Amino acid sequence: MNTATLLLLTRPATTSAPTGDAGFVEAEADAPHVNVMDLGVTRGDGFFETISVVDGHPQALEPHLKRLGHSAELMDMPAPDTDVWRRAVLAGIDAHQREHGVQREIFAKLIMTRGVEGTGIATGWVYLDTGEDFTASRLGIRVVSLDRGYRHDVAETSPWLLQGAKTLSYAANRAALREAARRGADDVIFVSSDGYALEGPTSNVIIRNGDRVRTPQTDQGILAGTTQAAVFEFFEARGIETSYEHIPARELAEADALWLVSSVRQASPITNLDGKDFHVDAALAAELNTYLLSRTH
Ligand code: PLP
Missing domain, CATH: 3.20.10.10 (D-amino Acid Aminotransferase, subunit A, domain 2)
Structure with missing residues (x-):
């Protein structure tokens, strides 16, 4: 059973077609969502960010969003719609807390790909989950x-x-x-x-x-x-x-x-x-x- 909270971005890039929603929808993390011909899967052609969320606070959210944009630029991909990604992370934290309560440490992973080959339409999603335990690694x-x-x-x-x-x-x-x-x-x-x-x-x-x-x-x-x-x-x-x-x-x-x-x-x-x-x-x-x-x- 997958404990992650998943949000699919309906408007990941500033060039994405307008949608009637907030730019993202919550989805079942256990269900399949990514197209097998998505260039993120077939070529690793996309970029990501991993953000710590401690006691419900996303850490360095703005620098992470800025770096998301920098990766897009280096990869000649459309600029991520920063407002949508920010709202999706915050909504994801809320949804995760509703399901699991406020946990000391979780993480949010933001992924944007060049999309399904031939479409030119970027794919994006955010998931939140409990991370690996770094207690020992913080000692040495x-x-x-x-x-x-x-x-x-x-x-x-x-x-x-x-x-x-x-x-x-x-x-x-x-x-x-x-x-x-x-x-x-x-x-x-x-x-x-x-x-x-x-x-x-x-x-x-x-x-x-x-x-x-x-x-x-x-x-x-x-x-x-x-x-x-x-x-x-x-x-x-x-x-x-x-x-x-x-x-x-x-x-x-x-x-x-x-x-x-x-x-x-x-x-x-x-x-x-x-x-x-x-x-x-x-x-x-x-x-x-x-x-x-x-x-x-
Ligand atoms: N360098 C590489 C190659 C990384 O993948 C990461 C993070 O995953 C970092 C540096 C550290 O970046 P940050 O502190 O923003 O997580």
Whole structure:
């Protein structure tokens, strides 16, 4: 039995034909809905966002909606109708709460595809569900670095590779996580073929050296993280300097502390990278996660 709450978007894009409804309808999550010839299914041709919902509050909803639009732009797809997506997420949270009560942590997943081949009409849906339990990961994770196989300037030299768009083509990201598991690790930091630290398959990297916190600059074919932005706010409020930089991967080993951060997971301190142990400040990790989970917008 599927416990998800599902909303089908009748007006996902600003170019979609007008409909007499709110732009979305609630639907049965257990029933089939996606056409077998939808390009999202046959080619992974679409994009998505995953938003944490904590105590009924969607976190960083506006930055996520903005990034939805950015992915559409990079993929030459019609602009998502932001008002419809926003209303659908909020209505989905209400519907989920009616069914299951207010839960501490759930997530909303927003998916938009290029639609059924040949129609030129985008498909979109939102579902909300209880996520995986990240309690253990918030205490510490083991990570390996893996070559992503692209140079750090790939977004500029080869924009058709769509690095930096949150596309539905995450098979390679999942394969990287399986490789990490084969190497006895929980997660991955991708490194560019010319040696720069990039991001995780579903996360951004935060690097602390003393009173300085850095993350890889987002012009390197990586996502501008909504959680990373909140992590920077957390450190800035404590007088710590933050910056976006091109960071050679060898500098990872010299860090005082490293984290992988993303929606739903929040912040995972790294206990070991490529066999090297890192000290984890457990109190700081707890404080950071409490801060991230307390966000109401
Ligand atoms: N980078 C990639 C490739 C991701 O898939 C994600 C999230 O899933 C992130 C970074 C982190 O982004 P956010 O903090 O907005 O969830």
